[in-house]
Amino acid sequence: GQQLNQSPQSMFIQEGEDVSMNCTSSSIFNTWLWYKQDPGEGPVLLIALYKAGELTSNGRLTAHFCITRKDSFLNISASIPSDVGIYFCAGSSGGSNYKLTFGKGTLLTVNP
Amino acid sequence: GAVVSQHPSWVICKSGTSVKIECRSLDFQATTMFWYRQFPKQSLMLMATSNEGSKATYEQGVEKDKFLINHASLTLSTLTVTSAHPEDSSFYICSARRAGLSTDTQYFGPGTRLTVL
Numbered sequence: 001g002q003q004l005n006q007s008p009q010s011m012f013i014q015e016g017e018d019v020s021m022n023c024t025s026s027s028i029f030n031t032w033l034w035y036k037q038d039p040g041e042g043p044v045l046l047i048a049l050y051k052a053g054e055l056t057s058n059g060r061l062t063a064h065f066c067i068t069r070k071d072s073f074l075n076i077s078a079s080i081p082s083d084v085g086i087y088f089c090a091g092s093s094g095g096s097n098y099k100l101t102f103g104k105g106t107l108l109t110v111n112p
Numbered sequence: 113g114a115v116v117s118q119h120p121s122w123v124i125c126k127s128g129t130s131v132k133i134e135c136r137s138l139d140f141q142a143t144t145m146f147w148y149r150q151f152p153k154q155s156l157m158l159m160a161t162s163n164e165g166s167k168a169t170y171e172q173g174v175e176k177d178k179f180l181i182n183h184a185s186l187t188l189s190t191l192t193v194t195s196a197h198p199e200d201s202s203f204y205i206c207s208a209r210r211a212g213l214s215t216d217t218q219y220f221g222p223g224t225r226l227t228v229l
Contacts (some may be wrong), residue, residue, distance in 0.1 A: 004148075017210035030216070031215065031217070033216075033217060033218075034215065040203075040223070040225070041222055041223060042116075042118075042207075042220035042221050042222045042223045043205070044217060044220070045114075045217065046217075048215070048217050050215060084147045088155065088156070090218075094216065097161055098144055098161075098209055098216045099146075099158060099161065100158075100216065100218060102155045102156050104154075104155045105155055
């Protein structure tokens with residue numbers, strides 16, 4: 001089946017620093033989604049990308065849907081303590097079942 | 113918004129009992145809902161796809177007779193864990209896809225923590 005390689009697995013940064021994480025697939029996706037999950041909660045949608053080459057921002061977050069359609073990046077600028085959590089990328093290759101393939105997540109820790 | 117709720121948020125039950133978890137889309141209609149299972153420090157594992165008015169589609173290795181799914185309306189899907197055992201203890205999360213849209217975006221519920229004693 002399809003697989004997403006998400007990296008890094010974890011990050012420890014100081015408050016105020018910028019963060020970058022990415023996902024790579026061996027196959028093409030038509031949609032890339034980035035979610036954040038806090039402990040004991042469900043994932044919350046951060047950014048949705050629907051077009052190859054698209055660059056979309058949501059506040060301090062910026063995500064890129066690479067033109068190859070096999071990669072996506074998420075950048076967080078000027079990190080704050082509440083950015084702590086697990087970030088998941090998810091991709092969909094379309095089709096009638098609308099299933100998502102998830103990366104294994106990036107655990108972000110922000111030191112005040 | 114796109115709000116999805118789950119009930120209960122947590123449940124503790126004895127081995128052998130059945131547990132029902134509800135997933136509701138509060139401010140939109142969802143023709144497709146999904147049920148996931150998540151173990152500690154792991155990613156989400158899709159269990160089944162639930163389509164309104166039809167049978168659910170289960171992923172390989174998921175027992176359909178153990179995890180009963182019903183999607184009776186455009187805003188409600190239920191997952192029943194039958195004859196639960198301790199190994200069924202996990203975090204169960206549902207998601208919903210908006211009806212009428214061709215996008216694959218899924219909105220997730222807050223999850224249900226199931227503990228089987």
